[in-house]
Amino acid sequence: MKSLTLIILLFGISTAAIASQSYNVEVTKKGFEPSRIEVNTGEKLILNITRKVKTTCAKKITVPSENIEKDLPFNKTVSIVFTPNKKGEISFGCAMKQMLGGVIFVK
Ligand SMILES: [Cu+2]
16 A cells, blocks of 8 residues: 555656646836746746837846846747746846846745
């Protein structure tokens, strides 16, 4: 019986690892939209970000806790991918001390 439980447990873990969630984010004159995103812990997260305005300080996106920093070319979709492994809040924003930014809620 113990081994059966282990198999079920392993199966559960691998399913969670395969699952992914993706969200589209745009940079508009208001900043990042949406600026609040709710995601599940343990699932691969894909954020597809498109900068729609030419004049903004958000020409880059940073996710400091994940060591992510990426350029956001005008009108071109850039994806950032990581797996949130614990519940809580992950902030993201422009490279300039996140003057424009948002929060990812990991539940
Ligand atoms: Cu900025």
